[in-house]
Ligand code: HEC
């Protein structure tokens with residue numbers, strides 16, 4: 001019998017341990033999903049609150065002259081193929097940043113296929129569009145600009161039209177060393193949209209410590225919003241906008257509604273993964289009282305019906321009228337302030 005050489009065993013054991021730890025840490029470091037979720041917020045948030053909802057900062061630091069240039073571009077139909085449609089046409093800031101239509105109408109009266117979301121606070125969304133196909137506000141712009149359903153333009157046309165315009169040539173040459181280019185147009189438009197934040201909602205005042213900023217009924221609505229689990233999908237600074245979720249978790253919304261279109265496939269249209277069918281970016285609930293109709297398919301026009309639908313299809317609940325009333329009251333405390341936004345709370 002050979003004598004056991006314990007030091008050999010110990011060396012083998014230590015080597016094995018080392019390999020396990022090494023590969024384990026590689027696994028943890030590199031085992032990201034095909035699409036890493038970027039949850040970074042667009043702007044710093046000034047609170048250490050333990051609330052699942054964060055208030056919007058009262059001010060945001062942006063280059064004012066670029067904001068102004070972006071504002072001018074945003075409302076100028078010069079960006080569209082036939083000079084009739086601007087971003088504002090479908091994202092009317094005095095209508096809560098939307099068009100109040102079921103589906104938008106682009107150049108030549110062409111109807112789109114999906115409800116227009118608001119541009120207010122869009123900079124806080126982790127992706128843009130209902131299906132999240134654009135990574136940020138700059139990436140988003142090519143969509144409407146070149147879509148035949150929206151502005152029906154091309155970058156070459158847009159650049160040459162702006163170059164022919166004396167005011168724009170001058171403004172761009174001051175703001176951007178390389179003048180008019182698709183990137184600079186994207187940048188100016190995105191900078192303007194980053195200025196479209198709506199701080200100081202009554203609910204944000206409450207989060208900042210003003211107990212009297214919302215009523216008892218609104219507080220009850222917030223309690224229900226949390227205890228029933230709305231908060232598990234609608235949370236963070238935008239009370240939404242930071243997750244993808246299926247529409248119809250507890251019951252089959254699309255089978256019940258019928259007439260399924262490609263737009264209903266949601267994130268499936270981007271990834272092609274079966275598990276992404278009917279999955280959408282959870283929309284922000286800020287200013288939601290201003291942005292009827294609701295859902296990507298504009299299937300309901302009142303907040304009461306939207307809450308009823310959410311309770312049933314997302315949570316398997318039959319909410320009572322009383323509960324819905326309180327939740328809607330809470331949702332109306334999410335309307336914030338922006339000089340260009342029609343704020344019914346103030347009128
Ligand atoms: C013809 C109507 C129309 C025009 C014009 C238009 N949009 Fe939109 N916009 C929409 C619709 C509809 C969507 C939703 C499309 C989708 O999700 O597939 C949208 C989505 C967006 C979003 C994403 C918001 C979010 O929360 O996902 C932003 C930002 C936006 N538009 C900005 C702009 C800008 C900037 C312009 C001008 C360059 C513009 N839009 C022009 C109709 C329009």
Ligand code: HEC
Nearest residue numbers: 229230233245247280282283294295296306307310311314
């Ligand atoms: C499992 C995730 C999830 C839960 C839970 C959830 N929602 Fe939603 N919510 C969504 C998604 C996804 C949408 C977008 C659906 C669509 O249009 O395709 C949405 C849309 C909405 C809208 C419409 C917003 C708009 O601009 O069109 C409202 C209002 C809303 N939810 C409120 C609620 C309330 C209130 C609750 C709790 C009763 C709730 N949600 C629970 C995921 C969720």
